[in-house]
Amino acid sequence: MTEESDDILTRLPARLKEARRAQGLSLEAVANLSGVSRSMVSQIERGESSPTIATLWNLTRALQVDFAGLLEEGSAAEQIEVLRSAEVPSIDNMGQGCRIRILSPPEEAGGHEVYDIHFKEGGSLRSQPHARGSHEQLTVLEGEVSVESGAAFETVAQGDTARYPADVPHAIVAKDGPARVFLIVKSGSDAMTGRR
Structure with missing residues (x-):
């Protein structure tokens, strides 16, 4: 290993x-939020174990801290952070027939989140209401999807953008073939300030 x-x-x-x-x-809370065992979190904090990149990514998301910032000596005033395509974290077990790529940095979780979602034909992502005042903005990059927000329903084609409340049950469903969407989730001000 190098000195660096x-x-x-x-x-x-x-x-x-x-x-x-x-x-x-607590260690227990971090374990629950990250999916990393309590004993592993403790060992990492004591310097007794070196985490894998995947473990470190899960911990930074749970702690809402910048992945690169943990590792850098100091913050550079001018820098470009690049996350290569193969390094972009993805979720395959949410929804049905869809793959969600997480484009926003971990510290944005719960505030302003950005996703690239690939749907197979008939694939869907159905979500429970987010925090009060939350909204989503979806742009269809390929194919066509139907968007549901509460009782409202719209068909959104390639190149179209839909904006809708996300503090009610909502869904995105691929229509007549595969589809790909760019999704921005913006939590409501109540969610950001902790007010109910």
Whole structure:
């Protein structure tokens, strides 16, 4: 290993622990949020175990911290963060016949989220209401989808954009073949401030 990678591994445990404490989370809470076992989180924080990239990604999402920021010496004033296509995290077990690629950074979770969703023919993503005041904006990149928001229903074709409330049950369904959409989820102000 290089001197630089050794330095990163030296900083990582303390940075993760600081991030957890800043959020006021216990080891158990981080384990529940991240899917990483409590004992593994503890070992990583003590510097007894080096996390895989996947484990580190899950921890940064749970802690709502910047993945790169944990590893860097200091923040550069000018930089371009690139997440290569093969590195973009994806979810395959939500919805039916769809693959969700997460384009927004982990620290945006629960605030302003961006997704690239690929649907197989007949694929669907049905969602329970998000926080009060939440909205979604969907642009169809390929194919055609139907969008449902509460009792409202619209067909949205390639190149079209739909904006709709997401604080009611809502769904996106591929029509007559595969489809691909770009989805932005914006949580309501009540969700951001913690008000009910």
